[in-house]
Amino acid sequence: METTKYELTPEGELRNRLHRFQFRLLDKKAEGALICQNADLFYFSGTIQRSFLFVPAQNDPILMTQKDYDRARRESKLKTVLPLKAVSDIPSLLRDNGCSEITRLGLELDVIPANLYVRLRELFPQAEWVDVSSEIRETRMIKSPFEIQQMKRAAAICAETMANAQRVIREGMTEIELESKLIALGRKRSHHGFMRMRGWNQEMHYGHVLSGESGIVSSFLESPTGGTGPSPATGQGASFARIKRDTPISIDLCFGVNGYIADHARTFVIGNLPRPLTDDYQKLLEVKHVFAEMAKPGVGSSDLYKAVLEKVRLEHLEDHFMGYGNEKTSFIGHGLGLEVDELPVLSPRSSHTLEEGMVFTLEPRLKYPGIGVIGFEDDYVVTASGVERITTTEDGIIAV
Amino acid sequence: METTKYELTPEGELRNRLHRFQFRLLDKKAEGALICQNADLFYFSGTIQRSFLFVPAQNDPILMTQKDYDRARRESKLKTVLPLKAVSDIPSLLRDNGCSEITRLGLELDVIPANLYVRLRELFPQAEWVDVSSEIRETRMIKSPFEIQQMKRAAAICAETMANAQRVIREGMTEIELESKLIALGRKRSHHGFMRMRGWNQEMHYGHVLSGESGIVSSFLESPTGGTGPSPATGQGASFARIKRDTPISIDLCFGVNGYIADHARTFVIGNLPRPLTDDYQKLLEVKHVFAEMAKPGVGSSDLYKAVLEKVRLEHLEDHFMGYGNEKTSFIGHGLGLEVDELPVLSPRSSHTLEEGMVFTLEPRLKYPGIGVIGFEDDYVVTASGVERITTTEDGIIAV
Numbered sequence: 001m002e003t004t005k006y007e008l009t010p011e012g013e014l015r016n017r018l019h020r021f022q023f024r025l026l027d028k029k030a031e032g033a034l035i036c037q038n039a040d041l042f043y044f045s046g047t048i049q050r051s052f053l054f055v056p057a058q059n060d061p062i063l064m065t066q067k068d069y070d071r072a073r074r075e076s077k078l079k080t081v082l083p084l085k086a087v088s089d090i091p092s093l094l095r096d097n098g099c100s101e102i103t104r105l106g107l108e109l110d111v112i113p114a115n116l117y118v119r120l121r122e123l124f125p126q127a128e129w130v131d132v133s134s135e136i137r138e139t140r141m142i143k144s145p146f147e148i149q150q151m152k153r154a155a156a157i158c159a160e161t162m163a164n165a166q167r168v169i170r171e172g173m174t175e176i177e178l179e180s181k182l183i184a185l186g187r188k189r190s191h192h193g194f195m196r197m198r199g200w201n202q203e204m205h206y207g208h209v210l211s212g213e214s215g216i217v218s219s220f221l222e223s224p225t226g227g228t229g230p231s232p233a234t235g236q237g238a239s240f241a242r243i244k245r246d247t248p249i250s251i252d253l254c255f256g257v258n259g260y261i262a263d264h265a266r267t268f269v270i271g272n273l274p275r276p277l278t279d280d281y282q283k284l285l286e287v288k289h290v291f292a293e294m295a296k297p298g299v300g301s302s303d304l305y306k307a308v309l310e311k312v313r314l315e316h317l318e319d320h321f322m323g324y325g326n327e328k329t330s331f332i333g334h335g336l337g338l339e340v341d342e343l344p345v346l347s348p349r350s351s352h353t354l355e356e357g358m359v360f361t362l363e364p365r366l367k368y369p370g371i372g373v374i375g376f377e378d379d380y381v382v383t384a385s386g387v388e389r390i391t392t393t394e395d396g397i398i399a400v
Numbered sequence: 401m402e403t404t405k406y407e408l409t410p411e412g413e414l415r416n417r418l419h420r421f422q423f424r425l426l427d428k429k430a431e432g433a434l435i436c437q438n439a440d441l442f443y444f445s446g447t448i449q450r451s452f453l454f455v456p457a458q459n460d461p462i463l464m465t466q467k468d469y470d471r472a473r474r475e476s477k478l479k480t481v482l483p484l485k486a487v488s489d490i491p492s493l494l495r496d497n498g499c500s501e502i503t504r505l506g507l508e509l510d511v512i513p514a515n516l517y518v519r520l521r522e523l524f525p526q527a528e529w530v531d532v533s534s535e536i537r538e539t540r541m542i543k544s545p546f547e548i549q550q551m552k553r554a555a556a557i558c559a560e561t562m563a564n565a566q567r568v569i570r571e572g573m574t575e576i577e578l579e580s581k582l583i584a585l586g587r588k589r590s591h592h593g594f595m596r597m598r599g600w601n602q603e604m605h606y607g608h609v610l611s612g613e614s615g616i617v618s619s620f621l622e623s624p625t626g627g628t629g630p631s632p633a634t635g636q637g638a639s640f641a642r643i644k645r646d647t648p649i650s651i652d653l654c655f656g657v658n659g660y661i662a663d664h665a666r667t668f669v670i671g672n673l674p675r676p677l678t679d680d681y682q683k684l685l686e687v688k689h690v691f692a693e694m695a696k697p698g699v700g701s702s703d704l705y706k707a708v709l710e711k712v713r714l715e716h717l718e719d720h721f722m723g724y725g726n727e728k729t730s731f732i733g734h735g736l737g738l739e740v741d742e743l744p745v746l747s748p749r750s751s752h753t754l755e756e757g758m759v760f761t762l763e764p765r766l767k768y769p770g771i772g773v774i775g776f777e778d779d780y781v782v783t784a785s786g787v788e789r790i791t792t793t794e795d796g797i798i799a800v
Contacts, residue, residue, distance in 0.1 A: 005630070005631075005640045006628060006630075006631060006632070006639070006640075007631060008632060009632075036601070037601065038601050038603065042632070042633050046632060047632050047635070048601075048620055048632065048633065048634070048635050049619070049620045049635065050601065050620040067618075067619075067620055068618045068619055068620060068626070068727075071617075071618070071619065071620075071635075075632040075635075107514070109513070109514040109515045109518075110513055110514075110515050111513055112513065112514050112600070113509070113510055113511055113512065113513065113514070113600050114507070114509040114510075114512050114513070114514050114516075114517035115509045115510050115531065115533075116514075116600060117514035117517070118509075131515065133515075174588075176587060176588060176590065177588045179587065180583075180584040180585070180586075180587035180588040181584060183580075183583065183584065183587060184580040184581060184583065184584035185580070186580075187576060187579065187580040187583060188574075188576060188577045188580040190576065190630045190631075190640075191630075192605075192629070192630055192631065192633060192634040193605030193606060193634060193637065194594050194603065194605040194634075200512075200513050200516060201436070201437065201438050201448075201450065203438065203594065205592075205593030205594040206593060217471075218467075218468045218471070219449070219467075219468055219471065220448055220449045220450040220467055220468060220471075226468070228406060229592065230405070230406075230590045230591075230592055230657075231405075231406060231407060231590075231592065231657070231658045231659060232406070232408060232409075232442070232446060232447050232448065232475040232658075232659075233442050233448065233592060233656070233658050233659025233660075233738070234448075234592040234593060234594075234659070235447070235448050235449065235471075235475075237593065239406070240405045240406075240590075256633070257630075257631070258631045258633050259631060259632075259633025259634070260633075327468075338633070
């Protein structure tokens, strides 16, 4: 069986991640954390085989695996990987491995199901439980060169998909047919098949391929675009609407490599867009320049948001920016990594300060009633002195 | 915008579902339930717009929607759809609409995040909370003719994909390339893009396209097959392994229409399989006949499992059935609907009795060390007198 491309997370990566998280645990005065959500588990152990990872604040972690144990041992570079028969065995397994008398323990309270939470409380009756989801998310917020490398590979798939889109778009095809051709390319290139989102009930399959008025249909999703989707059961993304001439086509797709996601959008058109839209698009690129000039370590994420909004007002784009009327998205970009809704968020209420290694999107959009959406989405890594764009498609509306 | 295919859940459907659930609430002595997980929300309200649905044990339900409210009103045929600003407004909104003094309230404790559970407890300090996830799952277990119709449409996409697979399989292509072509077809036909799974940390994108030894790689997933996937980050499904001659290729794919999933598998081969495998496959079809003869209303799901296992032993297939050695899957089929892991489960510990309207899979598999997996998966509806198969691909190994 070919496994050459089956890459494991290097040991040094795991060590560094755990180290940074352990500092935060000490700050939180927790003796350790019990981690079990797939994305977090993969980040700290290199495997998503069904496990609980105990991370003590000051010692080596213990990975306890229910299924598949042999596979977890092969995939994880952690030293201690133990078989776990049942959740109820966790306390004794920890005790047998030197972790007794735990009185304050962290959990991913933002994602673990209520029943599991109740059960763990019963298993550790003496322990006080604290939510360490912010600590985990803030640890994961700073990417290593290894992680950035994965995201650049994912961004390359995104760029290839955009180039491909230009070739396959045809007048009269449905949005969903267009999307099906694009996701097939991405999947073949190693796209892992779905996007992990952390937010409760937030779901993302491929992204949004929306033409004309589909682009202004908002949804349950925390996202600048929604779309109708094929049915109310999924309620987002491509629908059976047919692609028309002289109408904006928004292609916003996510692809992932080794778990790491890139998220990229461009506006396409068969024929021409009305003059106000093409003018506004140029202004939106000016807005992007303000962002790219200002973004660097030390800048507050909300200050960046405010500076972008100020430029939007200067360019007289505010009536369309991120929606119109009462329906406006309250952020212009979001962190990316193993999940598509990571930190930092570029919003007015965000409290993070840019640091080297952060990766986030900038996704300014303009929505026009009765017409659709134009705009773009690019992914940026914060470097020592500014930001580096990792999505490589050229700027501008793409004519088909 | 074309919306002809955008079908809403009929009002009578919702009424019937709520009615059946309300009986169970009364049994549980709960005054109502607060439902918010996407699949449950869609089932009882017809929309997944971000909402809390209050279902009183004896009155009309109230849908409280945060985002997108206008869309929820368009999509849901429920009479009372109210805008909800914040979760903290739920108690007053219910009080204003005649639902006061709630002392025992049901929640989906198997899926809602711990933080949300804690928050709801704070908002209703006087209430006792009970887990109604079994009541919801058992209500959803019995499908209406409308629901079965959706699943037949999904099954038709599955069958079309299998026919297509026969045309596109080539020696030397990667599993993931083959899968990319198949999912593109499904997506174009309306596949909604991902499979909802209820189980914690269980994930499913398209299904599993596995060749040769990939077919015997087990994973974290509660599923007869796992596969390596493109990386440990997803750890299941198609990999970069190349498809070889005279080796079993297992194509197991799920597609969905209007939220409802069909799940279908066949074994393909370029050239020929070794004689013992083809003989065993024929015996597996005999096992299926035992299942199809016995399955009818009134039969216990565990009795059905046991009868199948007895036939497996009679045919001397037990060394390979559902795995070998210590790694054997403990069920031979599972319920299907809005989620891919519904009730009933055909397992030795299952306690359900077959009823008209249940829909489940039968997925017998034989695994051979060093070779791979053979078998099939079909979907069945329980009728008044037996079962009707809704997946339509002919039986037998498919030669390419």
